[in-house]
Amino acid sequence: MRILLILAHPDPNSLNHAIAAAARQTLEQNGHEVLFHDLHAEGFDPLLPAGEIPRGATLPGDVARHCEEAAQADGLIIVHPNWWGMPPAILAGWVDRVMRPGTAYEFVGEDGGEGVPVGLLKADKAIVLNTSNTEAGREETVFGDPLERIWKDCVFGLCGVADVTRRMFRIVCTSTAQERREWLDETARIVAETFPPEA
Numbered sequence: 440m441r442i443l444l445i446l447a448h449p450d451p452n453s454l455n456h457a458i459a460a461a462a463r464q465t466l467e468q469n470g471h472e473v474l475f476h477d478l479h480a481e482g483f484d485p486l487l488p489a490g491e492i493p494r495g496a497t498l499p500g501d502v503a504r505h506c507e508e509a510a511q512a513d514g515l516i517i518v519h520p521n522w523w524g525m526p527p528a529i530l531a532g533w534v535d536r537v538m539r540p541g542t543a544y545e546f547v548g549e550d551g552g553e554g555v556p557v558g559l560l561k562a563d564k565a566i567v568l569n570t571s572n573t574e575a576g577r578e579e580t581v582f583g584d585p586l587e588r589i590w591k592d593c594v595f596g597l598c599g600v601a602d603v604t605r606r607m608f609r610i611v612c613t614s615t616a617q618e619r620r621e622w623l624d625e626t627a628r629i630v631a632e633t634f635p636p637e638a
């Protein structure tokens with residue numbers, strides 16, 4: 440399978456980088472083709488210019504490539520920390536520019552608004568791997584775990600990816616080396632279960 444792996448974290452020594460590396464290694468060991476993008480390392484520009492908003496707009500080469508890869512991937516993996524209950528801005532901007540009408544989704548029919556969204560992505564499975572410093576009970580009761588809805592409903596649900604596995608690794612700031620090793624092992628397990636070895 441061809442899997443698109445997107446990493447959004449500025450620090451190469453971060454846990455997020457280690458998680459993405461574990462995911463990538465597992466995919467490659469299992470015979471998958473990995474399309475890997477470290478958005479910071481690539482200097483991905485997250486600002487959607489006005490000229491790119493219309494459907495069918497002419498896109499710069501790197502954005503067009505991301506759109507093509509996202510549309511054609513058999514599976515997607517997103518790795519990022521929880522920043523203010525949101526993905527880091529570089530990743531929010533990647534969604535703005537890459538999850539486009541015509542390749543990631545389409546509005547059809549009449550519903551009193553833009554129309555009913557229909558997902559166009561080829562992938563039927565995605566994994567979202569997050570890290571945070573908030574205890575699980577507080578995340579749920581005080582903040583409502585916004586990342587759960589952002590990824591499962593607002594982005595992947597709308598773009599047609601129904602099967603989304605999300606794992607939040609917490610609490611990073613007080614974690615031991617042993618815990619972090621176990622999180623990387625768990626990452627490998629989740630990735631191998633979701634995208635099993637090529638036959």
Ligand SMILES: Cc1cc2nc3c(=O)[nH]c(=O)nc-3n(C[C@H](O)[C@H](O)[C@H](O)COP(=O)(O)O)c2cc1C
Pocket residue numbers: 448453454455456520521522523524525570571572573611612
């Ligand atoms: C700008 C910023 C915003 C953050 N917002 C939150 C937050 O809303 N909730 C939370 O639990 N942690 C928050 N954090 C902490 C990060 O989630 C945490 O540092 C990260 O998950 C640790 O992973 P890393 O070692 O890969 O950076 C924030 C950190 C930064 C830098």
